[in-house]
Amino acid sequence: MPASSPATYSFRAAALAQLGGLMGILTLIVVLVQLGQIDPRPVARLLALLQGGIAATVALRQHAPPWWLGIHLAFVPLVVFAQDLDIAPGWFLALFLLLLTTFWRTDKSRVPLYLTNRATATALLELLPPGFHQVIDLGCGDGGLLRRLALARPDCRFVGIEHAPLTWLVAHLSTLSLDNVSIRRGDFWTEPLGGYHLVYAFLSTAPMPQLWEKLKQEMAPEARFVSNSFAVPDIEPTQEIAVADRRGTRLYLYTLPPAR
Ligand SMILES: C[S@@+](CC[C@H](N)C(=O)[O-])C[C@H]1O[C@@H](n2cnc3c(N)ncnc32)[C@H](O)[C@@H]1O
Numbered sequence: 001m002p003a004s005s006p007a008t009y010s011f012r013a014a015a016l017a018q019l020g021g022l023m024g025i026l027t028l029i030v031v032l033v034q035l036g037q038i039d040p041r042p043v044a045r046l047l048a049l050l051q052g053g054i055a056a057t058v059a060l061r062q063h064a065p066p067w068w069l070g071i072h073l074a075f076v077p078l079v080v081f082a083q084d085l086d087i088a089p090g091w092f093l094a095l096f097l098l099l100l101t102t103f104w105r106t107d108k109s110r111v112p113l114y115l116t117n118r119a120t121a122t123a124l125l126e127l128l129p130p131g132f133h134q135v136i137d138l139g140c141g142d143g144g145l146l147r148r149l150a151l152a153r154p155d156c157r158f159v160g161i162e163h164a165p166l167t168w169l170v171a172h173l174s175t176l177s178l179d180n181v182s183i184r185r186g187d188f189w190t191e192p193l194g195g196y197h198l199v200y201a202f203l204s205t206a207p208m209p210q211l212w213e214k215l216k217q218e219m220a221p222e223a224r225f226v227s228n229s230f231a232v233p234d235i236e237p238t239q240e241i242a243v244a245d246r247r248g249t250r251l252y253l254y255t256l257p258p259a260r
Pocket residue numbers: 102103104109111112113114115116137138139140141142143144145161162163164167186187188189201202203
């Protein structure tokens with residue numbers, strides 16, 4: 001193999017050299033553990049801590065969001081350290097299923113679970129003048145918001161769409177006694193929005209541009225879209241409401257531009 005000059009020695013080649021060294025040392029450790037020369041537990045812990053530190057450093061260089069640094073730092077060390085706890089494996093499975101059915105496809109939707117508080121629900125009620133209104137909560141979580149609104153406004157109809165199985169079940173069960181609420185399990189991207197007077201969402205920054213496109217296509221001309229905390233980029237809200245709560249919630253209210 002011809003020698004590389006400083007100009008042709010690529011990062012890929014450097015990473016391969018590093019990987020080679022790493023594989024070598026891991027092989028040596030495995031062999032020593034097999035031969036009974038070293039105690040595998042402290043080695044595993046040390047390697048796990050090293051892995052966490054390296055993964056977090058790489059993530060830092062990738063400009064990953066701050067919470068990812070914590071996840072990278074703690075993930076493998078927690079897996080390794082948990083081996084020392086006397087916990088039946090079923091509990092890990094149960095916790096995994098609980099998290100899965102609550103957060104569902106957060107990796108795809110980029111929307112975690114957090115809930116609209118009481119003060120914001122009160123501010124939303126003020127956006128519903130007397131008379132019949134049909135309201136939809138896109139990703140209704142545990143249905144707590146819709147329950148509050150529905151109890152306060154029995155003359156209006158409330159619809160919630162939720163894709164996470166467990167939160168959907170909680171929403172469904174907790175609103176069963178309310179005739180003016182309907183909770184559906186599914187993907188709000190496939191829900192036609194034409195029949196609603198008020199469309200509400202508390203999502204994240206990620207889906208807002210695509211959601212605005214959907215609203216422009218489907219929302220009735222006189223309807224309003226209210227987004228909790230996340231503004232639609234580059235679109236001037238018709239109104240901005242500061243909720244008097246501790247987290248300083250802002251509601252961004254949008255109406256569609258008049259058709260030309
Ligand atoms: C931040 S929470 C808000 C919950 C509720 N709207 C509230 O304000 O209390 C967002 C919810 O949207 C759900 N979600 C995200 N993407 C969704 C999708 N494409 N279809 C249905 N639900 C979705 C999530 O599972 C989560 O429960």
